[in-house]
Amino acid sequence: EIVLTQSPGTLALSPGERATLSCWASQTVRKNSLAWYQQKPGQAPRLLIYAASTRATGIPDRFSGSGSGTDFTLTISRLQPEDFAVYYCQQYDTSPEWTFGQGTKVEVK
């Protein structure tokens, strides 16, 4: 099983600042089969990024993904008020079985 570790657990930032979230895999994620999700309280997760760096339909370009192998990053270039949420990485290299990181909470400083 590929274990995903996210860092930091909580990120306290102000609107307009840049957010950098990390996701490390316990083994190589082949074909960059990694996605990022945003989840707000009481809502289903929303797909932001797949294939490590491809934005999903309708996702603003302030969200970007990068990385390969075992190290991946989600960057939010300028935080908007609606971006404060919990973010999860997910690997689908071992499809159909998925695994998820434990999440990073982006909160208002």
Added chain:
Amino acid sequence: QVQLVQSGAEVRKPGASVKVSCKASGSSFESYAIHWVRQAPGQTFEWMGWINAGNGNTYYSRKFQGRATVTMDQAAKTVYMELGSLRSEDTAVYYCARDLFLIPRDPWGQGTLVTVSS
């Protein structure tokens, strides 16, 4: 756009079973696969199982093998997940999600809260 609509919240006693449905709208139902993922309160997501909507093949996490069953009614574009021998630790929001050609797709179902309590 494909939408996934799940059945409503359920309350069950320990030892009982629950069956949650996920109805797809839109076209090309047979082209994708439906996953079941759950999220316990304050926790991350846990993958449970999967069904190929084209041929009905299923695959389960080892943790849920023998306790979870995923089925579908292709004509109704509906997938079901039944979980048996419920215990309090199964209290969670259960989501259905889809993939197309192994790539996860949005949106997920809205989630179904299953509460297991005596």
